[in-house]
Amino acid sequence: MENTKQILEAKNITKIFSGTERSVGISDISFSLKEGEVYCLIGPSGAGKSTLLRCLAGLEPIDSGEILLHGCILRDHVAFVSQEQNLWPHKTVIENLILVPLLLGRMGREQAKREALALLVRFGLLDKRDAYPEFLSGGQKQRVAILRALIMKPKLLLLDEITSSLDHELVGNVRELIKTLALEGQAMVIATHQLDFASEVADKILFLDKGLLIKEGLASDLAKSF
Amino acid sequence: MYEWQWSVILQYRDVFMQGALVTIGLTLLVILVGTGLGTILGLLRRSQLRVVSTVVRVYVELFRAVPILVLLIWIFYVLPLITNIRLSPFSAALVALSLNLSAYVAETMRAGINAIPKIQYESGIVLGLSPLQVMFQIILPQAFRSMLPNLLGHYITQLKNTSLASVIAVDELLHRSNIVISNSYRPLEVYTAVAVIYLALILPFTICASWMETGLARKVKQI
Numbered sequence: 001m002e003n004t005k006q007i008l009e010a011k012n013i014t015k016i017f018s019g020t021e022r023s024v025g026i027s028d029i030s031f032s033l034k035e036g037e038v039y040c041l042i043g044p045s046g047a048g049k050s051t052l053l054r055c056l057a058g059l060e061p062i063d064s065g066e067i068l069l070h071g072c073i074l075r076d077h078v079a080f081v082s083q084e085q086n087l088w089p090h091k092t093v094i095e096n097l098i099l100v101p102l103l104l105g106r107m108g109r110e111q112a113k114r115e116a117l118a119l120l121v122r123f124g125l126l127d128k129r130d131a132y133p134e135f136l137s138g139g140q141k142q143r144v145a146i147l148r149a150l151i152m153k154p155k156l157l158l159l160d161e162i163t164s165s166l167d168h169e170l171v172g173n174v175r176e177l178i179k180t181l182a183l184e185g186q187a188m189v190i191a192t193h194q195l196d197f198a199s200e201v202a203d204k205i206l207f208l209d210k211g212l213l214i215k216e217g218l219a220s221d222l223a224k225s226f
Numbered sequence: 227m228y229e230w231q232w233s234v235i236l237q238y239r240d241v242f243m244q245g246a247l248v249t250i251g252l253t254l255l256v257i258l259v260g261t262g263l264g265t266i267l268g269l270l271r272r273s274q275l276r277v278v279s280t281v282v283r284v285y286v287e288l289f290r291a292v293p294i295l296v297l298l299i300w301i302f303y304v305l306p307l308i309t310n311i312r313l314s315p316f317s318a319a320l321v322a323l324s325l326n327l328s329a330y331v332a333e334t335m336r337a338g339i340n341a342i343p344k345i346q347y348e349s350g351i352v353l354g355l356s357p358l359q360v361m362f363q364i365i366l367p368q369a370f371r372s373m374l375p376n377l378l379g380h381y382i383t384q385l386k387n388t389s390l391a392s393v394i395a396v397d398e399l400l401h402r403s404n405i406v407i408s409n410s411y412r413p414l415e416v417y418t419a420v421a422v423i424y425l426a427l428i429l430p431f432t433i434c435a436s437w438m439e440t441g442l443a444r445k446v447k448q449i
Binding site for chain 2: 058059080082084099100103104148149152
């Protein structure tokens, strides 16, 4: 990892929500991520994990600080998968996968289909290729959502508590998929509640609470201290 | 005791048929123009530019509030006096009914789009799609599903509203029927026949709408 390039640098980023009440989403958070690294964001509900990921994905404008991407462009190389079921319900699984590369002109229809089928084969979802999302289980939906992001070959994948809405027995396959991606060197920032999972896949864990980064360190070291 | 003479209906069947065809033609054109205009207005209603969304809102409220008969008469009789634009009765009816329908379509469109969860929009944006691509490829196809029963309801209403065009002498079903009445002096038979013809025209729309309401409700729940 020493010679790998830094791809993400967050410098003192702060996000304040100004609705009926002003509330701090995240405050003064700084960290950086290199190619192939996996960071997990851990913390209780309302700690700011999702807000941080949404800021990194460009879905929330930050109020101060800087987010720098090195060697990658936000919409081209950074993909975000949320905790909510976000597959497009009027498209089949394979249509969900190929729509974006086709519309962006990144691939022709045949190539997009080939790549989509390869991903579906690899992650055991080939038999669902023509199914509409309503006929998939929660775990399958989340795996397809991740594959939809992967077909764009992102340099950085942001995953926001993608197993939190799933039943316990459905979580396994999603976690396996993430572990496989981590082993293959896919750079990821993952928000999760599950410390055991974080310590398995992450290079580094960032603990957040009330919008503040309260602790960060190597997964192996931090997991022992909790 | 009134003596029904149904033979008058058979005698003037071609007149009824021609009137029904004009009614169908006018309805289809109103649906086409009103839906197209309403879709554009519905999208503009969501504009970030306050002035645009306000103008559309005023348009929607205005054309929903003004009775169609008043609008029809105003466009046919008053518009030529102030603009020198004189429309044929058919064109005036098409404009008035389309303006009315577009206001309802715009509102339906706004509600339909708002019903789609924000995450559907965001999931396209984060993958690199432009807002327009997201709108036309992801949001509108889903929104149309939930809007279709509502739209069909508006279309049925417009079919019935075409009868108002008889006041400016558009040769649609009711106007032709009035001519038949003045020739035959059999208003009860003629109005009964007109009611049956309107029912026959509307029934396919109604069946289609109720089928969609039940058939699509299940799918919409998934959105």
